[in-house]
C-alpha cells in the first residue's frame with residue numbers, strides 16, 4: 001500500500017510510524033525545512049527556542065508509553081518547575097501535579113526518528129490534489145496525485161492522509177465530500193515573542209499562566225533545561241548569561257494584532273512582561289513569530305479523525321481530538337489504523 005502524508009508534525013510522525021511498521025510505503029511532504037510543525041524549536045539569538053508548544057503532558061496510557069520510550073532514548077526529559085499564575089495584579093505560585101515533558105534540546109527532536117521508514121520531502125508545499133478513478137462507475141479504486149508549489153507532481157498513492165491545520169486541509173480538498181466535515185476556526189492564532197533582557201530580573205518563576213490582559217503564557221526560556229547554547233553556557237562561567245523570556249500573547253490579542261508590525265508586537269510583549277513581573281524590563285533583543293493556527297478553540301467540539309473509506313482519505317491533527325501534542329499523536333495513530341482498515345481500539 002502506497003500512502004502519502006501531507007505535513008510532518010506530531011500527528012504525521014505517529015501515523016508514519018504506525019503505517020511503516022505495518023509495511024506500508026509512506027511518502028511525507030512537509031512545506032517547512034524540517035519535521036516538527038507546531039512543536040518546532042527555532043535557532044535564534046544564539047540558542048534554541050521553543051516558539052510553539054512549550055511542553056507536553058501524557059494523560060493516556062498509549063501516549064505515556066511512547067513518551068517513556070523517547071525518555072529511554074534520551075530524546076525527551078521532564079521539565080519540573082513550579083507553575084505560577086498571574087491574576088488580578090498578583091503573581092503567585094500555583095503548584096499542581098502535572099508532569100510536563102520537553103524535547104531534550106529541541107522540542108521536535110523526538111520526531112525525526114519516526115519518519116525514518118518513510119521518504120520525506122521537506123521544503124515541499126503541496127498545493128494541488130487530484131483523485132484519479134481507474135473505474136469511472138465507482139470511486140473505490142482510485143489513486144491520489146499530489147502537486148507541489150514548485151510544480152513537481154507525485155502520483156500513484158492508494159491513500160492520502162492530511163495532517164495540516166483545518167483551514168489548509170479545507171483549501172486543499174476543494175469540495176471533496178469529507179471537506180464538509182472540517183470545522184471552521186478550530187485553531188486560533190498566537191503571537192510568540194522572545195525577549196532577551198539587558199538586565200536580569202532574578203525572577204524565580206519559570207512558567208507563568210497569565211489569566212488576564214493580552215497574554216496567556218510567559219516562560220523563562222533561559223531557565224528551561226537544555227536550551228542554552230554553548231556560547232551562553234561559557235558566558236555563565238564569566239558573567240551571567242542574559243535572561244531570555246518567551247511571551248505568548250492571548251488568542252484575542254493575537255487575532256486583533258494579526259497584521260501589526262513585529263516591532264510593535266515586541267513592544268507590546270515587553271510591556272506585558274513588565275506588567276506580570278512587576279518590574280520595568282529593558283529589552284536588548286527581540287524576535288517574533290506569528291502562528292496563524294496555534295492552539296485549539298475550546299468552543300468547538302472535536303470532530304474526531306475524519307475518514308472517507310471509498311477515497312482512502314483521512315484527516316487527523318490535534319484539532320480533530322481537542323488540541324495539544326498528546327491528541328495530535330493519538331489522532332495520527334487512529335488515522336493510520338483507519339487507513340490500514342482496522343477498528344481503532346485505543
Ligand SMILES: Cc1cc2nc3c(=O)[nH]c(=O)nc-3n(C[C@H](O)[C@H](O)[C@H](O)COP(=O)(O)OP(=O)(O)OC[C@H]3O[C@@H](n4cnc5c(N)ncnc54)[C@H](O)[C@@H]3O)c2cc1C
Nearest residue numbers: 007009010011031037038053054126164294317318324325
Ligand atoms: C504557540 C503554541 C503553543 C502551544 N503550546 C502547547 C503546549 O504547551 N502543550 C501542548 O500539548 N500543545 C501545545 N501547542 C499545540 C501543539 O503544538 C500541537 O497540538 C501539535 O504540535 C499539533 O501537531 P499536528 O501534527 O496536529 O499539526 P502541526 O504541527 O501543525 O503539523 C502540520 C504540518 O503540516 C505542514 N503543512 C501544512 N500545509 C502543508 C502543505 N500544503 N504542504 C506540506 N506541508 C504542509 C505544516 O508545515 C506542519 O509541519 C501549542 C501550539 C502553539 C502554536
